[in-house]
Amino acid sequence: MNPEGHAGTSGPLGVGVIGLGRVSPAHLEGYLALPGEAQVVAVCDIDRRKADAVSTGLGVPGFTDHTDLLAHPGVDCAVILLPHLLHHPVVAAAVAAGKHVTVEKPLAVSEAQCRELIDAARARGVVLSVSENSRFVESYLRVKELLDTGRIGGVRLVRAFISGSAVSELADPDESWKHQDFGFAAILDAATHVFYVLRWMFEPVVSLQATTRHWSVDHGVPKSTVEDGAVVTGRFAGGGHFSVEIALNLEVPWGERFEIYGEAGSVVCDQLTDPVATFYRDASDFGSVLPGVSTDPRGWRTASMHRGAADFVRAVRSGRSPAVTAEDAAYAVRLAEAAYRSVREGGVMVSV
Ligand SMILES: NC(=O)c1ccc[n+]([C@@H]2O[C@H](COP(=O)([O-])OP(=O)(O)OC[C@H]3O[C@@H](n4cnc5c(N)ncnc54)[C@H](O)[C@@H]3O)[C@@H](O)[C@H]2O)c1
CATH class of the missing domain: 3.30.360.10 (Dihydrodipicolinate Reductase; domain 2)
Structure with missing residues (x-):
């Protein structure tokens, strides 16, 4: 059981990706490369064209409001790839909805915001990690x-x-x-x-x-x-x-x-x-x-993001802590x- 008190899950983890900008293809590839362990079940971007393009390509629902994605019953975890100022509110919403979360760095824009998110995840018993590819x-x-x-x-x-x-x-x-x-x-x-x-x-x-x-x-x-x-x-x-x-x-x-x-x-x-x-x-x-x-030189960052996705999925499924803890990301x-x-x-x- 990881420190958040989560005991692990059986079956593929339902992944919902919020934010379909520049960094998103590397993350999507990472989750799509884990058949049997993870399944991308929904995507979201405030830009309707991006949401439609990715949802059509993957054959999954595409939302323009993250609250709709978080209400999707198949979503076990939210992968949040948003502008920095949105990390705190959207991570908080995902945690409140009972979803495990990994968010691109930085965890939030202040240590105080990071602490709030860490405490909320602990209280809700969900895993909170950061997609820190380093x-x-x-x-x-x-x-x-x-x-x-x-x-x-x-x-x-x-x-x-x-x-x-x-x-x-x-x-x-x-x-x-x-x-x-x-x-x-x-x-x-x-x-x-x-x-x-x-x-x-x-x-x-x-x-x-x-x-x-x-x-x-x-x-x-x-x-x-x-x-x-x-x-x-x-x-x-x-x-x-x-x-x-x-x-x-x-x-x-x-x-x-x-x-x-x-x-x-x-x-x-x-x-x-x-x-x-x-x-x-x-x-x-x-x-x-x-x-x-x-x-x-071309692929080292993408490869590290793929490894990060695999670690997060395996941590949530097995109940162990992810390699990147929210505490360490808050320290950064x-x-x-x-x-x-x-x-x-x-x-x-x-x-x-
Ligand atoms: N680890 C790395 O090497 C690396 C590289 C690039 C970016 N990043 C991180 O990834 C995150 C995103 O960066 P990016 O370059 O992909 O940005 P981006 O601007 O290309 O993409 C952000 C996306 O979020 C969408 N968006 C904005 N507001 C939204 C909302 N309220 N709801 C849903 N979607 C919304 C935008 O339409 C856009 O598609 C940032 O945290 C950034 O630091 C990390």
């Missing part, structure tokens, strides 16, 4: 094994770099939620991936400082108000340091680079290079390829809030 990236899974088996040792420095181009999305009037507060902002949208990984792999963060960049705003991308770049640095409880840089104004495919330097070894992962991951034993070792990591939002606090105060170091 938890399922092949190279990060191998790095976690290295950490757990002592091959990296105490961490001295973690550096993370997320790069990509959000400029056209930030300029697109049809994607207005992305260029306003709580939208496609470097810290809330992208750094939360890294913050989740810090929580998963390392000691708690005790302090951090942050600055932001607004290349799109400065270069006249209409209507954009959010930061498209950020640098967040800080310290772990064990004394090691981390540095996170986000740049969403670069004309490169979406990439993630993680460098982890420990007392016993170091590893560098870069999703756009071949090999993706190299392990260094010490200062005299020029590195060896980390085994078990495929090079897939907590670090994001601390980073915004630092930015507001001029980039000062703040306690977490």
